[in-house]
Amino acid sequence: MVAALLLLAWPVQAGTTLTVFAAASTTNAVQTVLSAFRDAHPETPVRASFAASSTLAKQIARGAPADLYLSANEGWMDYLEERNAIVPDSRIDLLSNQLVLVTPKGTDFPSDIQDLPKALGDKRLALGDPAHVPAGIYAKQSLQTLGLWTKVRERAAFAADVRAALALVGRGETAAGIVYATDARISDDVQTVATLPADSHPPIHYPLARVDGAQGPEVDTLYTFFQSQTAQAIFRKHGFTVAASAAGS
Numbered sequence: 595m596v597a598a599l600l601l602l603a604w605p606v607q608a609g610t611t612l613t614v615f616a617a618a619s620t621t622n623a624v625q626t627v628l629s630a631f632r633d634a635h636p637e638t639p640v641r642a643s644f645a646a647s648s649t650l651a652k653q654i655a656r657g658a659p660a661d662l663y664l665s666a667n668e669g670w671m672d673y674l675e676e677r678n679a680i681v682p683d684s685r686i687d688l689l690s691n692q693l694v695l696v697t698p699k700g701t702d703f704p705s706d707i708q709d710l711p712k713a714l715g716d717k718r719l720a721l722g723d724p725a726h727v728p729a730g731i732y733a734k735q736s737l738q739t740l741g742l743w744t745k746v747r748e749r750a751a752f753a754a755d756v757r758a759a760l761a762l763v764g765r766g767e768t769a770a771g772i773v774y775a776t777d778a779r780i781s782d783d784v785q786t787v788a789t790l791p792a793d794s795h796p797p798i799h800y801p802l803a804r805v806d807g808a809q810g811p812e813v814d815t816l817y818t819f820f821q822s823q824t825a826q827a828i829f830r831k832h833g834f835t836v837a838a839s840a841a842g843s
């Protein structure tokens with residue numbers, strides 16, 4: 595439901611408004627970046643559509659009118675590149691992130707991730723659906739590495755995207771959840787109790803690319819702005835790490 599609320603309907607008149615398709619976990623940061631872009635380029639209308647990276651990638655592959663795509667993992671960018679739906683030379687790693695274990699604010703929960711199965715008891719663990727949501731894919735990989743997946747998978751509550759998983763925890767519908775560190779920062783209803791080991795899952799990279807067919811100086815300007823010092827400062831303020839490839843821009 596969260597994804598449906600955030601996702602803008604399409605088709606859109608091509609060439610009238612620049613559109614960024616961005617992973618749900620980047621919602622607050624990208625909205626702020628686009629606000630700064632509008633201030634700097636008031637003559638160029640721009641908007642964003644947010645959902646799970648998988649949902650957005652499949653829409654782009656079907657011809658949804660997007661100009662830039664910011665994915666929460668490399669796999670869905672690979673999916674588009676294999677289908678010639680992005681401009682390969684424009685692909686860069688823009689951001690990185692961490693996974694954290696969150697619980698409803700004020701709850702008593704152990705900080706040792708190995709205590710997770712016992713701490714859950716008969717309650718649920720929220721995470722993005724590991725069949726397609728990057729945060730859920732990373733969470734499952736981490737739990738498998740830590741030897742915990744088989745102990746908690748029957749109690750997993752799969753969500754359509756990471757923000758939906760965060761909402762389940764914030765509303766107290768699950769005892770805990772695994773989300774990105776940046777997501778935990780934006781909610782007053784959850785608390786971070788542990789950071790999952792970075793070596794328990796592949797690095798969390800957010801690649802950015804131009805969508806195939808998106809042309810014109812306005813697209814170039816927007817693409818460059820996402821790598822600018824102004825955008826980098828915004829992403830850092832929201833808790834992201836700016837990737838080395840972007841930081842040198």
